[in-house]
Amino acid sequence: MSDHTQVNMTEMNYDKDRPAAANPVKVMDLTLRDGHQSLFATRGRTEDMIPVAEMMDEVGFWATETWGGATFDTMHRFLNEDPWERIRTLKRYFKKTPFSMLLRAQNLVGYRNYADDVAEAFMDRACENGMDIFRTFDALNDYRNFQTVVPKIKEYGKHFQGCICYTMTEPRLGGEVYNLDYYVNKAKDLEEMGADSICIKDMAGLIAPYDAYAIVKALKETVKPPIHLHSHFTSGMSPMSHLKAIEAGVDIIDTCMSPYAYRTSHAALEPLVMTLIGTNRDTGFDIRDLAAINEVLEKEVMPKYRHLLDDTKTSIIDINVLLHQTPGGMLSNLVNQLREMDALDKIDAVYKELPKVRKDLGQIPLVTPTSQIVGIQTVNNVLFDDENERYKMITGQVKDLCYGLYGKTAVPINSEVQKKALKDYPRGEEPITCRPAEVLEPELAKAQEEIKDLAVDLDDEVLYAIYPVTGKKFLKWKYGKEEPPKEVMPRSLAEAQAELDLIKKAKAGQLYEKPEAPEKGENLRTFNVYVDKDYFEVGVDEVGGGPVISYVQPGAAPAPAAAPAPAPAAAPAAPAAPAAPAPAKEEAAPAAAADGTAMNAPMPGMIVSYEKNVGDAVAEGDTVLILEAMKMENALAAPCSGTIKAINFSSGDSVAKGDVLAVIG
Ligand code: CO
Numbered sequence: 001m002s003d004h005t006q007v008n009m010t011e012m013n014y015d016k017d018r019p020a021a022a023n024p025v026k027v028m029d030l031t032l033r034d035g036h037q038s039l040f041a042t043r044g045r046t047e048d049m050i051p052v053a054e055m056m057d058e059v060g061f062w063a064t065e066t067w068g069g070a071t072f073d074t075m076h077r078f079l080n081e082d083p084w085e086r087i088r089t090l091k092r093y094f095k096k097t098p099f100s101m102l103l104r105a106q107n108l109v110g111y112r113n114y115a116d117d118v119a120e121a122f123m124d125r126a127c128e129n130g131m132d133i134f135r136t137f138d139a140l141n142d143y144r145n146f147q148t149v150v151p152k153i154k155e156y157g158k159h160f161q162g163c164i165c166y167t168m169t170e171p172r173l174g175g176e177v178y179n180l181d182y183y184v185n186k187a188k189d190l191e192e193m194g195a196d197s198i199c200i201k202d203m204a205g206l207i208a209p210y211d212a213y214a215i216v217k218a219l220k221e222t223v224k225p226p227i228h229l230h231s232h233f234t235s236g237m238s239p240m241s242h243l244k245a246i247e248a249g250v251d252i253i254d255t256c257m258s259p260y261a262y263r264t265s266h267a268a269l270e271p272l273v274m275t276l277i278g279t280n281r282d283t284g285f286d287i288r289d290l291a292a293i294n295e296v297l298e299k300e301v302m303p304k305y306r307h308l309l310d311d312t313k314t315s316i317i318d319i320n321v322l323l324h325q326t327p328g329g330m331l332s333n334l335v336n337q338l339r340e341m342d343a344l345d346k347i348d349a350v351y352k353e354l355p356k357v358r359k360d361l362g363q364i365p366l367v368t369p370t371s372q373i374v375g376i377q378t379v380n381n382v383l384f385d386d387e388n389e390r391y392k393m394i395t396g397q398v399k400d401l402c403y404g405l406y407g408k409t410a411v412p413i414n415s416e417v418q419k420k421a422l423k424d425y426p427r428g429e430e431p432i433t434c435r436p437a438e439v440l441e442p443e444l445a446k447a448q449e450e451i452k453d454l455a456v457d458l459d460d461e462v463l464y465a466i467y468p469v470t471g472k473k474f475l476k477w478k479y480g481k482e483e484p485p486k487e488v489m490p491r492s493l494a495e496a497q498a499e500l501d502l503i504k505k506a507k508a509g510q511l512y513e514k515p516e517a518p519e520k521g522e523n524l525r526t527f528n529v530y531v532d533k534d535y536f537e538v539g540v541d542e543v544g545g546g547p548v549i550s551y552v553q554p555g556a557a558p559a560p561a562a563a564p565a566p567a568p569a570a571a572p573a574a575p576a577a578p579a580a581p582a583p584a585k586e587e588a589a590p591a592a593a594a595d596g597t598a599m600n601a602p603m604p605g606m607i608v609s610y611e612k613n614v615g616d617a618v619a620e621g622d623t624v625l626i627l628e629a630m631k632m633e634n635a636l637a638a639p640c641s642g643t644i645k646a647i648n649f650s651s652g653d654s655v656a657k658g659d660v661l662a663v664i665g
Pocket of ligand 1: 230
């Protein structure tokens with residue numbers, strides 16, 4: 001590091017008043033968004049961010065990421081929290097540090113492109129609620145999807161950070177599509193759009209240290225906006241990539257506080273601070289401030305979330321990411337989906353199919369939502385295809401992608417797959433080439449009308465417009481129209497601690513506590529028991545009265561209790577079923593008895609809507625209902641022609657694999 005001034009270390013101290021570096025690395029903290037999203041399935045609650053908020057505000061972060069990505073979805077769906085309220089609440093504690101959010105461009109905080117009117121309303125509300133920096137990305141790196149949100153960011157005088165999603169098709173940077181030129185050209189496009197900073201968004205932790213060096217150096221030489229590196233730890237390379245990026249002149253680095261770091265999250269801040277101390281890129285942070293924050297996180301917060309940590313593996317590095325170039329979150333989704341379908345043994349087939357599906361679909365980057373789109377379609381192909389037919393069950397989202405609704409893919413989509421996907425596609429069989437949102441009808445007024453009895457302000461309406469099914473459910477909880485279920489309520493520290501204590505006891509084999517023996521009663525009778533050559537004296541004292549004599553019919557000899565039943569040979573390992581919520585529908589049971597052909601759920605999921613009613617005539621192949629599985633919508637077709645005899649669930653219900661969803665007679 002010849003270009004780094006070394007300070008005499010004997011004079012160095014940790015204090016913030018140490019000599020400032022010539023070009024300090026700026027740091028964005030991700031603990032409160034990407035950190036818990038990566039490690040704890042985004043389950044972090046606002047109440048658990050407050051204890052460290054004021055301390056974090058003092059560190060000197062360039063920004064703190066508090067919102068976006070999956071938070072909006074998870075908060076209202078699983079935590080019974082209003083996502084808008086989080087920004088307002090945290091703003092009361094963070095007085096100096098700007099807030100950053102991850103914005104999926106025209107996908108906002110959802111999984112598809114929304115109409116311009118919804119996008120504009122969302123941006124108005126995000127800006128007015130206090131968001132400062134909009135880290136904006138499009139899963140296809142198609143910046144036409146920025147055209148509605150960026151003018152809004154500018155209108156409010158906020159910071160527009162444009163992202164280039166980092167992806168590749170081979171183990172290192174290069175190849176025909178995602179090479180150095182690709183990233184340089186994308187950065188130029190972003191600069192032209194008025195980006196205040198440019199982020200290399202490495203969501204899967206794929207960027208290798210020397211590639212990070214090459215890209216950052218090239219971007220610093222080509223464009224003016226500051227360069228920001230976001231790289232997940234997943235593969236284990238990110239701390240090295242950070243350092244090489246710093247040597248190449250990167251301006252801003254993303255890290256997490258150490259309790260929220262590593263695994264599929266990000267490199268920790270503390271080692272970076274110590275690495276740079278005394279150099280011309282010294283962050284200027286006081287490591288003791290960070291230690292104090294960590295102590296609060298470890299003692300008051302982490303016990304509530306430890307049960308969500310995937311502790312099934314010893315290694316904190318996911319070697320599969322290096323092998324398959326797929327984001328960690330996507331891999332865990334695939335594994336969960338296969339497990340729920342009792343098909344975990346198909347994981348190798350999924351790994352093999354994945355690059356094929358990705359190539360068929362235009363060699364697109366794998367990031368939300370494209371990672372889910374490619375991932376779920378891959379699982380569908382592996383589970384439902386046969387030697388005669390490929391792409392037997394195409395999700396609604398793949399159809400949209402083939403139509404052009406997500407934007408332009410890096411290379412053209414396989415024309416055969418595209419043709420099959422667009423057969424009878426409601427918008428038309430000919431794909432579009434314009435900016436996707438141009439073909440979307442306005443959506444806001446319709447959503448406002450639908451939710452007018454429940455929503456009280458635009459925040460509620462936008463929430464509903466983006467998440468109609470779960471959003472409506474949440475608004476019912478919010479306004480006391482429905483009791484929220486127990487599983488969405490917070491856990492107290494005491495509850496979490498009791499559970500951890502119980503686990504500790506169980507691990508130590510102390511879970512069974514020997515009860516104290518009561519006094520011997522006057523009805524005590526003594527028996528001599530002979531087992532082979534052994535002899536025991538056993539006292540039997542019937543509690544609450546004298547002995548009751550009954551006569552045993554001679555019959556089958558009692559089974560020897562002590563002999564353990566032989567384990568069934570080669571029993572399939574019972575999948576740790578992630579407690580698929582049983583449908584809370586009393587009328588569900590008799591369905592199977594109704595005469596006719598049952599339509600079973602091919603996978604666990606949530607009913608989005610039924611397209612048919614009881615009594616409707618259906619032809620074989622007609623869509624009867626839409627089932628959302630792993631956030632992808634699957635149109636389930638009638639297996640035969642007839643009349644709908646029964647419909648056993650309704651919109652918003654969770655169903656298990658095999659549940660009878662409808663009966664056709
Ligand atoms: Co991330």
